[in-house]
Amino acid sequence: MISIPTIKRFPSYLRLLRQYKEDGESWISATRLAGDLGLTAIQVRKDMAGTGVEGKPKVGFRIDELIKAITENLGWNNTTDAIIIGSGHLGVALSRYDGFSTYGLQIVAAFDQDQNKVGLPIGRTFVRPMSELKEYIKTFDIHIAVITVPGEAAQEVADLLVDAGIRAIWNFAPKDLRLPEDIVLQRTDLATSFAVLSAKCRRRMEGDDGSHPDDGDEEHLD
């Protein structure tokens, strides 16, 4: 089974591979991939081994094959429908974000507690009232929900989602959710990301000694 650190590097590989392809190339070596991403060639080869794609000594890997294998490995070859709860600035930004289509993610509905927002257009749809949440999830068999409500409301919303039968939650609210073990949870916490940035800045100031490993994560986010 592929490790989480490797999974985290997959999107970066994918972006670069697509670029190579666009440039008309069809083979790529781990050496060059590593150079372009600031990784070691050994690490890239290990990661590629996880995809099941075999390389050719002296030439490297077939770009098309790698793109296909990584995409499938991430499950990004199929489109997944998701809903978003919270239509504040961030909710609107994510709802309208084109980039998600690259990952096979499609925001098909937005919900908000604020009656004044209900009905407003957002992305390709409009804001729905929370009262319709449960029925929507069940009717359209939605598996993934994105939370962009204020931190204070996040746990309550998460509980509603779990009750409605959601399987995975992508939480952007600054709050650590408590969820049943069988629910998949992924955070994108700006505070955590900025904490790492702050810490790195601090070290740079205080004269850290030489070594500058590229985290990439939060990094890469963590």
Next chain:
Amino acid sequence: MISIPTIKRFPSYLRLLRQYKEDGESWISATRLAGDLGLTAIQVRKDMAGTGVEGKPKVGFRIDELIKAITENLGWNNTTDAIIIGSGHLGVALSRYDGFSTYGLQIVAAFDQDQNKVGLPIGRTFVRPMSELKEYIKTFDIHIAVITVPGEAAQEVADLLVDAGIRAIWNFAPKDLRLPEDIVLQRTDLATSFAVLSAKCRRRMEGDDGSHPDDGDEEHLD
């Protein structure tokens, strides 16, 4: 020196500690912190050791002391000015985000290449043209820049920032930047975050066996 994984957990501790304080409590045990965050008590004690705060057997740690120590450790006791490049949906959302004040981060200016956006109000300020970027950074001695431009433009913008003397870049664009070693780089990559979510979903489906370690990063943001 405090490890990056520990740094990543600091914001979660901080949020929880502030909540305890609001609830009128003044002491907290590692056991309870661990329970509320889904960590082990041993790990919490190790993390707390990093702050330099000493606990009392049987009672735990003074909440005020921990809040102060963690805040100072992250450098969040002082306000830091930052600028943002790219006034699309995400840029606007981040510029207006109130939560940053909690981390001592203040977005003091926004820039955009699009002449139609220049002059538009955003957050507490208005959009400036890219032509003013370098001078602004030098005049106000800005150390941190947030990038929210499209992936294709990110490297170019980053190069401009480095040339203007920026020290740290928080990159939200879906692009892996190549920067001089002395520049602090932190990514918040939605693709990476969603990749982890996708992988976890996949495993849940394919009948993974029992163990459900809470990543939290990315989970993690990260």
Next chain:
DNA sequence: TAGATTGTTAATCGATTAACAATC
């Protein structure tokens, strides 16, 4: 006192890195 909790030292676990034979 008894018992929950802290703090430290040692063991474990997993990812990265190194070494090196195999290959085209």
Next chain:
DNA sequence: TAGATTGTTAATCGATTAACAATC
């Protein structure tokens, strides 16, 4: 052939977890 590159096995490194004495 020579040499760059792959793929695998072993070594290293660092974080998490376990064990346990110290403490109030």
